Amino acid sequence: xxxxxxxxxxxxxxxxxxxxSSISPTAISLTKRTWxxxxxxxxxxxxxxxxxxxxEKETPEAERPETFLRGVDEAQSSSSVRARFEKMxxxxxxxxxxxxxxxxxxxxxxxxxxxRPGGGGGISRVLQDGAVWEKAGVNVSVVxxxxxxxxxxxxxxxxxxxxxGPVPFFAAGISSVLHPKNPFAPTLHFxxxxxxxxxxxxxxxxxxxxxxxGGTDLTPAYIFEEDVKHFHSVQKRACDKFEPTFxxxxxxxxxxxxxxxxxxxxxxxxxxxxxxxNDYDQEMLLSFATECANSVIPAYLPIVEKRKDLPFTEHxxxxxxxxxxxxxEFNLVYDRGTTFxxxxxxxxxxxxxxxxxxxxxxxxxxxxEGSEEWKLLDACINPKEWI
Amino acid sequence: xxxxxxxxxxxxxxxxxxxxSSISPTAISLTKRTWxxxxxxxxxxxxxxxxxxxxEKETPEAERPETFLRGVDEAQSSSSVRARFEKMxxxxxxxxxxxxxxxxxxxxxxxxxxxRPGGGGGISRVLQDGAVWEKAGVNVSVVxxxxxxxxxxxxxxxxxxxxxGPVPFFAAGISSVLHPKNPFAPTLHFxxxxxxxxxxxxxxxxxxxxxxxGGTDLTPAYIFEEDVKHFHSVQKRACDKFEPTFxxxxxxxxxxxxxxxxxxxxxxxxxxxxxxxNDYDQEMLLSFATECANSVIPAYLPIVEKRKDLPFTEHxxxxxxxxxxxxxEFNLVYDRGTTFxxxxxxxxxxxxxxxxxxxxxxxxxxxxEGSEEWKLLDACINPKEWI
Numbered sequence: 001x002x003x004x005x006x007x008x009x010x011x012x013x014x015x016x017x018x019x020x021s022s023i024s025p026t027a028i029s030l031t032k033r034t035w036x037x038x039x040x041x042x043x044x045x046x047x048x049x050x051x052x053x054x055x056e057k058e059t060p061e062a063e064r065p066e067t068f069l070r071g072v073d074e075a076q077s078s079s080s081v082r083a084r085f086e087k088m089x090x091x092x093x094x095x096x097x098x099x100x101x102x103x104x105x106x107x108x109x110x111x112x113x114x115x116r117p118g119g120g121g122g123i124s125r126v127l128q129d130g131a132v133w134e135k136a137g138v139n140v141s142v143v144x145x146x147x148x149x150x151x152x153x154x155x156x157x158x159x160x161x162x163x164x165g166p167v168p169f170f171a172a173g174i175s176s177v178l179h180p181k182n183p184f185a186p187t188l189h190f191x192x193x194x195x196x197x198x199x200x201x202x203x204x205x206x207x208x209x210x211x212x213x214g215g216t217d218l219t220p221a222y223i224f225e226e227d228v229k230h231f232h233s234v235q236k237r238a239c240d241k242f243e244p245t246f247x248x249x250x251x252x253x254x255x256x257x258x259x260x261x262x263x264x265x266x267x268x269x270x271x272x273x274x275x276x277x278n279d280y281d282q283e284m285l286l287s288f289a290t291e292c293a294n295s296v297i298p299a300y301l302p303i304v305e306k307r308k309d310l311p312f313t314e315h316x317x318x319x320x321x322x323x324x325x326x327x328x329e330f331n332l333v334y335d336r337g338t339t340f341x342x343x344x345x346x347x348x349x350x351x352x353x354x355x356x357x358x359x360x361x362x363x364x365x366x367x368x369e370g371s372e373e374w375k376l377l378d379a380c381i382n383p384k385e386w387i
Numbered sequence: 388x389x390x391x392x393x394x395x396x397x398x399x400x401x402x403x404x405x406x407x408s409s410i411s412p413t414a415i416s417l418t419k420r421t422w423x424x425x426x427x428x429x430x431x432x433x434x435x436x437x438x439x440x441x442x443e444k445e446t447p448e449a450e451r452p453e454t455f456l457r458g459v460d461e462a463q464s465s466s467s468v469r470a471r472f473e474k475m476x477x478x479x480x481x482x483x484x485x486x487x488x489x490x491x492x493x494x495x496x497x498x499x500x501x502x503r504p505g506g507g508g509g510i511s512r513v514l515q516d517g518a519v520w521e522k523a524g525v526n527v528s529v530v531x532x533x534x535x536x537x538x539x540x541x542x543x544x545x546x547x548x549x550x551x552g553p554v555p556f557f558a559a560g561i562s563s564v565l566h567p568k569n570p571f572a573p574t575l576h577f578x579x580x581x582x583x584x585x586x587x588x589x590x591x592x593x594x595x596x597x598x599x600x601g602g603t604d605l606t607p608a609y610i611f612e613e614d615v616k617h618f619h620s621v622q623k624r625a626c627d628k629f630e631p632t633f634x635x636x637x638x639x640x641x642x643x644x645x646x647x648x649x650x651x652x653x654x655x656x657x658x659x660x661x662x663x664x665n666d667y668d669q670e671m672l673l674s675f676a677t678e679c680a681n682s683v684i685p686a687y688l689p690i691v692e693k694r695k696d697l698p699f700t701e702h703x704x705x706x707x708x709x710x711x712x713x714x715x716e717f718n719l720v721y722d723r724g725t726t727f728x729x730x731x732x733x734x735x736x737x738x739x740x741x742x743x744x745x746x747x748x749x750x751x752x753x754x755x756e757g758s759e760e761w762k763l764l765d766a767c768i769n770p771k772e773w774i
Contacts, residue, residue: 112751126750137750262729321745328746329739332719333729342649342720349751351649352716357749358708359715361742363513363524364499 058114058347061121068142070119073170081210081286082170085194088286089140089174090123092192092293096176097125097138099297103304104130109138114347119144124350128357132185132308137353138176144198145169168198173214174293175337177354178300183320184307186220186227187268187327188300189354191337192289211278212285216296217254218303219268219327221320223376225386227303228269232386234299235272235292242288243280250274255383260330265380267323267330319373321360328359445501445734448508455529457506460557468597468673469557472581475673476527476561477510479579479680483563484512484525486684490691491517496525501734506531511737515744519572519695524740525563532556534584555585560601561680562724564741565687570707571694573607573614574655574714575687576741578724579676598665599672603683604641605690606655606714608707610763612773614690615656619773621686622659622679629675630667637661642770647717652767654717706760708747715746 069083097109107130115121122141127133146166173193180187192214218231232251239246254273258266272292277285331338331354341351367373454460456470484496494517502508509528514520533553560580567574579601605618619638626633641660645653659679664672718725718741728738754760 110750128750135748135750262732262735325742328715329719332716333726339720345649348649352748353750355712355748358745358747360745361522361739362744363497363515363522363740364736 056116061113061115064113068121086172088290093138093140104132106131134179134181135357136178139350140174143171170196179356182308183221183312183316184310185304186218190216190296192293211276212289213275215273217271221323228386231299234295238291238295324356324359325361443503448500448502451500455508473559475677480525480527491519493518521566521568522744523565526737527561530558557583566743569695570608570699570703571697572691573605577603577683579680598663599676600662602660604658608710615773618686621682625678625682711743711746712748
């Protein structure tokens with residue numbers, strides 16, 4: 001474990017719950033490098049701590065490496081869950097990007113590859129100003145980091161007389177936001193991530209632990225009920241293959257998570273969202289995350305194909321732009337991954353690729369009651385059961 | 388002091404420094420009403436505490452009241468600083484709005500008046516889609532609130548065996564953001580506020596206290612050196628009338644405050660900014676704040692008059708929109724008033740009127756070295772002495 005590795009958690013692999021309700025004022029200094037450390041409130045499971053975190057500056061790479069795993073992980077790459085998860089998200093990135101390029105019919109993804117000296121790295125792919133998509137980002141990343149020992153100890157309820165060192169962790173994830181041009185074609189977001197602590201098996205107070213998180217959600221500016229039903233049906237089908245409680249539980253979790261508190265609205269019409277998932281068989285959850293990632297294109301692309309060429313008015317475009325403004329508000333104010341990434345110095349361009357190409361804020365805009373715009377807003381305020 | 392009054396601090400009269408570096412885990416419940424209370428880290432002077440804060444829902448009013456001061460304050464309205472400050476900001480709102488309407492030559496401000504049951508209220512004025520300004524908001528507000536006693540006690544170093552109740556406070560402010568259409572005409576922000584604690588004179592551990600805060604700053608998309616020099620000269624002249632150290636000190640404070648950490652850039656080319664100012668004569672500081680507010684139009688309008696009709700390209704408009712994106716990032720992620728207002732439930736439309744009508748985010752946009760866009764970015768990264 002090189003001493004250079006530090007806490008690092010960009011947007012798409014954010015492993016902690018972020019919160020302002022501290023229950024412990026403990027401040028722990030970790031290794032500093034290029035960046036100034038900043039005090040940060042993070043939570044680990046149910047416990048919140050304050051910790052000094054910082055992040056290494058990334059290095060651009062000319063070529064995609066076979067894997068972002070470090071040496072010891074590479075050696076067992078065919079069998080470990082972390083290796084199979086990395087393989088899965090990289091395959092998902094390839095297949096999603098190919099499908100989007102084919103559907104866009106012209107524009108191509110621009111790729112940036114980067115690594116960090118302490119291990120890990122990522123591939124950001126962005127398609128901008130295409131025929132169908134205004135901006136589409138599909139990122140994968142692998143992070144090796146260190147979390148404060150008190151966070152881990154308190155979360156796991158280990159005796160306080162045990163003093164483990166900082167707990168190394170591994171995180172990997174795929175994250176994507178797709179903003180189409182046509183106001184009748186919805187925005188899509190998906191993100192699947194896997195997290196593992198990396199402590200030696202017999203280290204006191206710091207056993208190995210793992211969990212999965214992620215979700216896929218739809219943000220239209222106008223409701224086509226058949227589209228929303230189709231989208232939720234594909235999510236439900238993916239869930240039902242594994243556990244009948246998943247869809248209802250993760251559908252509600254999604255409605256709760258993508259909530260813009262200061263507006264009293266959700267940013268869109270939901271989908272599924274889950275976090276800290278480790279109370280099922282690990283192999284089952286790996287398959288589940290894979291199934292979810294593979295369901296993105298069948299859930300989304302048929303909707304875009306149907307709507308991408310519909311004629312629209314300036315008024316309808318302006319409404320889409322206002323909803324994009326809400327998207328910006330959610331991502332910059334509430335999204336855990338984004339806010340944590342901005343504070344700790346992750347790769348900014350990768351984190352903020354989720355922001356739309358263009359957005360709009362009108363003072364005190366209220367859609368006319370009963371209008372199509374009003375119906376969308378109503379569904380964002382009062383989430384519905386779509387299937 | 389009605390028990391209904393609660394901590395309340397919308398954007399433009401934000402009386403606290405907000406911080407995540409808590410030094411005390413104390414949680415204090417204040418009165419709850421319409422809104423769910425939320426845990427919030429606030430600082431009072433140099434001391435940071437956690438407190439449960441919430442805010443009353445505002446009530447729209449058909450007419451502007453003569454004053455937003457409560458009964459007891461109204462009785463002494465000709466003499467008290469709070470009354471004279473309210474009068475000053477309301478006159479400034481009138482004169483700034485008149486000057487802007489005249490310069491816009493067509494569009495008019497739309498006015499919303501509102502009050503809160505526990506006292507105070509505000510007037511929001513917004514001009515949207517004018518000939519010159521894309522969006523211009525000029526707001527005044529008056530807030531009666533209550534701050535946790537521990538915050539006040541710790542800040543003032545009173546003996547800990549004294550147990551004052553929650554400390555009522557009064558705050559009033561004017562806040563404005565003006566976004567022109569032409570990419571060569573700069574965005575302007577100004578905000579002047581006055582804060583007073585309202586405890587009875589002999590209450591143990593909670594003496595009366597007051598301070599001033601505010602500033603005026605310029606955010607162009609392109610640099611016209613003569614414009615920036617003019618703007619800073621007017622700020623310096625206002626400062627120099629009172630104290631020769633003010634301009635250099637508040638110029639640096641401004642550069643430090645409007646810093647977008649995750650970008651390593653300031654949002655614009657600065658101006659002046661100050662906070663918690665109470666180590667000068669109170670009358671002198673009231674005159675200073677008045678002078679600053681009266682300097683807004685002479686500092687800004689001549690620049691807009693010169694630039695508003697310059698021809699521009701699509702490329703230049705897109706660059707302005709990218710800089711507007713940075714403005715959104717600063718306001719939603721860092722601005723104390725905005726983030727506090729969003730979390731505590733202030734009047735959302737008044738708080739977010741600072742956001743531009745339209746904004747843009749391109750992936751990994753880098754202006755060509757030596758270009759006009761690059762020069763602006765360079766000045767945002769490396770603040771200059773303009774005069």
